[in-house]
Amino acid sequence: MRQIFDILANDARVTPEQVAAMTGLSEAEVRSTIEEAEKDRTIVKYKTIINWEKLGNEPVMALIEIRLQPQRDVGFDAAAARIYRYPQVRFAYLVSGTYDLAVLVEGKSLHEVGAFVSEKLAPLEGVQGTATHFLLKRYKEDGEVLEGGEEDKRLPLTM
Amino acid sequence: MRNRIAGRLDRIPPSGIRKFFDLVSSMGGVISLGVGEPDFPTPWHITEAAIHSLEQGYTMYTSNSGMIELRREIASYLKTTYDLDYDPNTELLITNGVSEGLDLAVRAILDPGDEVIMPDPAYVSYPSCVLFADGVPVRVPTSCDNQFKLAAADVEARITSRTKAILIGYPANPTGAVMEIGDLADIADVARHHNLMVISDEIYNLLVYDTEPVCFASLPGVKDRTILLAGFSKAYAMTGWRIGYAAASADLIAAMTKIHQYTALCAPIMGQVAAIEAIKAGEPEARRMTQEYDRRRRVMVKGLNDIGLTCFEPKGAFYAFPSITSTGMSSEEFAETLLTEEKVAVVPGTAFGQCGEGHVRCCYATSLSNIEEALTRMARFVKKYRRS
Numbered sequence: 001m002r003q004i005f006d007i008l009a010n011d012a013r014v015t016p017e018q019v020a021a022m023t024g025l026s027e028a029e030v031r032s033t034i035e036e037a038e039k040d041r042t043i044v045k046y047k048t049i050i051n052w053e054k055l056g057n058e059p060v061m062a063l064i065e066i067r068l069q070p071q072r073d074v075g076f077d078a079a080a081a082r083i084y085r086y087p088q089v090r091f092a093y094l095v096s097g098t099y100d101l102a103v104l105v106e107g108k109s110l111h112e113v114g115a116f117v118s119e120k121l122a123p124l125e126g127v128q129g130t131a132t133h134f135l136l137k138r139y140k141e142d143g144e145v146l147e148g149g150e151e152d153k154r155l156p157l158t159m
Numbered sequence: 160m161r162n163r164i165a166g167r168l169d170r171i172p173p174s175g176i177r178k179f180f181d182l183v184s185s186m187g188g189v190i191s192l193g194v195g196e197p198d199f200p201t202p203w204h205i206t207e208a209a210i211h212s213l214e215q216g217y218t219m220y221t222s223n224s225g226m227i228e229l230r231r232e233i234a235s236y237l238k239t240t241y242d243l244d245y246d247p248n249t250e251l252l253i254t255n256g257v258s259e260g261l262d263l264a265v266r267a268i269l270d271p272g273d274e275v276i277m278p279d280p281a282y283v284s285y286p287s288c289v290l291f292a293d294g295v296p297v298r299v300p301t302s303c304d305n306q307f308k309l310a311a312a313d314v315e316a317r318i319t320s321r322t323k324a325i326l327i328g329y330p331a332n333p334t335g336a337v338m339e340i341g342d343l344a345d346i347a348d349v350a351r352h353h354n355l356m357v358i359s360d361e362i363y364n365l366l367v368y369d370t371e372p373v374c375f376a377s378l379p380g381v382k383d384r385t386i387l388l389a390g391f392s393k394a395y396a397m398t399g400w401r402i403g404y405a406a407a408s409a410d411l412i413a414a415m416t417k418i419h420q421y422t423a424l425c426a427p428i429m430g431q432v433a434a435i436e437a438i439k440a441g442e443p444e445a446r447r448m449t450q451e452y453d454r455r456r457r458v459m460v461k462g463l464n465d466i467g468l469t470c471f472e473p474k475g476a477f478y479a480f481p482s483i484t485s486t487g488m489s490s491e492e493f494a495e496t497l498l499t500e501e502k503v504a505v506v507p508g509t510a511f512g513q514c515g516e517g518h519v520r521c522c523y524a525t526s527l528s529n530i531e532e533a534l535t536r537m538a539r540f541v542k543k544y545r546r547s
Contacts (some may be wrong), residue, residue: 003454007454011527014527018458018527021457021458022454022455022457023454023456023457023463024457033212049213076402080347105342139524151201151340152198152200154194154196155180155194156180156184156189156191156193156194156504157176157180157183157191157193157195157504157506158178158184158193158194158195159174159195159283159284159332159506159510
């Protein structure tokens with residue numbers, strides 16, 4: 001079963017028929033596993049990794065370190081939720097170390113991202129401080145190196 | 160002037176794929192199922208270890224036998240995995256791939272006219288290396304009816320007073336066949352009974368699916384007569400690093416080392432450093448790649464059978480060896496016509512021996528999308544030429 005998810009995590013476009021061929025499981029079994037996983041949100045969504053730079057309108061991104069005041073009973077969860085519900089927040093992780101929440105914020109311009117941080121995030125109740133790091137270059141996204149590509153360097157025929 | 164080229168070379172046929180190679184290289188848009196190596200680059204931690212060693216100035220010769228740290232790691236690996244004891248000081252030799260190991264092995268044991276029994280089809284170098292050593296290759300036919308396994312009785316039937324050794328290589332290139340422990344035990348019995356040596360090429364040993372790897376030398380009573388050849392090329396995607404090894408009793412390794420020290424001196428140091436990293440920490444990546452091959456293998460074998468190229472289930476290496484007789488073509492004709500008409504490159508089975516006739520080798524160490532596109536093209540091709 002685990003194999004089905006490994007395969008889809010690497011390539012969402014692989015069909016149930018192909019997954020069945022790759023794993024030796026029956027197609028029906030693969031289909032029902034996927035349906036079940038979609039229903040209970042084990043599979044959250046199917047998306048595409050895009051190198052926006054090639055389109056010439058790369059969004060501005062910033063990694064924001066946020067220090068949070070934990071709250072009685074709910075810890076960081078309530079404050080985190082108030083932050084991650086903003087659509088500008090692309091990733092949000094609770095982390096160990098000198099700050100608590102790492103979020104990736106996306107906007108159309110430096111100004112837009114800066115304004116979002118200073119006007120929306122920083123003033124939120126429970127937020128004790130932020131540090132903003134603008135992204136200068138994206139090398140690798142979700143396990144995929146963006147530039148170059150790995151063309152086949154092998155000789156076309158070898159014994 | 161006498162002939163410029165030694166007469167010995169006349170006995171060795173030119174490689175069966177030379178003309179395909181030239182043809183493929185001149186064409187664009189070819190999907191090649193004709194390679195004999197992984198499509199993954201070497202895992203980065205291995206490459207990085209080698210880069211670091213180069214930066215540290217490790218660019219010199221190593222001892223003829225290879226770096227002692229690598230030999231110790233290999234000895235410990237063989238002990239843990241197969242409970243085999245080899246002394247890293249006297250019973251292991253690091254070679255330039257299994258290719259050199261094979262050459263050393265046959266040259267170390269053959270006198271002119273000595274016979275070596277080997278399967279047909281088999282890896283292209285087997286008969287040639289024996290001929291270079293003035294030995295006589297004796298081929299044992301194998302077929303898909305028996306999953307291209309080497310039958311002990313067929314070996315026994317070809318033993319003469321000149322037979323010196325049996326040369327096996329399982330999991331097999333080009334067939335993908337494996338020999339289960341029982342099959343190998345039968346070969347071991349024959350070797351013991353007739354006092355023969357065994358050269359066992361186990362370069363694909365870690366690439367097995369739904370079965371456990373078996374090391375021939377670990378079978379009862381054959382370690383002393385066996386030269387085990389293995390290496391890092393396939394399982395760790397390290398073909399270009401050229402690192403293999405030979406494990407055998409001290410007299411054999413001494414004989415092989417004698418040739419090696421004068422002809423190769425040593426295996427490349429950067430490759431040896433990389434191999435140390437591979438054997439110490441490469442297993443998770445090797446396992447990941449093997450799992451990936453397994454998925455592609457299933458797609459390839461099912462696909463070939465679906466389009467009418469019957470294919471037994473290969474349980475090792477990364478090759479499928481389907482029958483193409485449904486098209487009425489010879490292997491060469493099939494490979495050449497398929498390449499010209501559909502731009503899919505496969506290797507004719509006859510490149511690996513006469514018994515490869517009626518088959519082609521399809522390597523599935525390529526992306527799933529390549530495999531599927533190749534299968535689509537081959538389906539169209541087979542439909543066009545199929546003789547019902």
